Amino acid sequence: RGVFDEKQANELNKDDLALIVDIARHISGIKTNVDAMVEARKVANKIDNEREKAVEYHDKVLPFFDVIRYHIDKLELIVDNQMWPLPKYRELLFIS
Known part of the structure; x- marks a missing residue:
């Protein structure tokens, strides 16, 4: 027996579901771009x-860094510190 009817449950869960979708979207963005970056690196390698390799890295590999960083930055803001196993980027700036 449920505590809430379906309409109430959906209303109460909508923020949680939106958060799950947001997290999944960023994880997918990271995975997709890391995989594509690895393939671009294989070509460059x-x-x-050496000059042509450097140009290839600059033109084809480097652009993935910004996209991956964007998704990681968003996840760092969403995921609680206790659940994030690594130092966050903003914390790395102040570690001596």
């Missing part, structure tokens, strides 16, 4: 000429 096959280049023998």
Whole structure:
């Protein structure tokens, strides 16, 4: 027997569900872009000429860093400190 009827339960759960969707979206964004970055690195690593390799990294690998960083920054704001196993980026700035 439920405490709330379906309408009440949906109303009470909507914020939790939105949070779960938001977390899942950022995790998916990280995974998708990390996988794509790894593939771009594989291509770049096959280049023998160091200058051409550097240009390839700059043009094809580096752009993934900003996208991945964006999703991680958003997750750091959402996920509670007790559940985040690593130092957060803002904390790294002040670790000596």
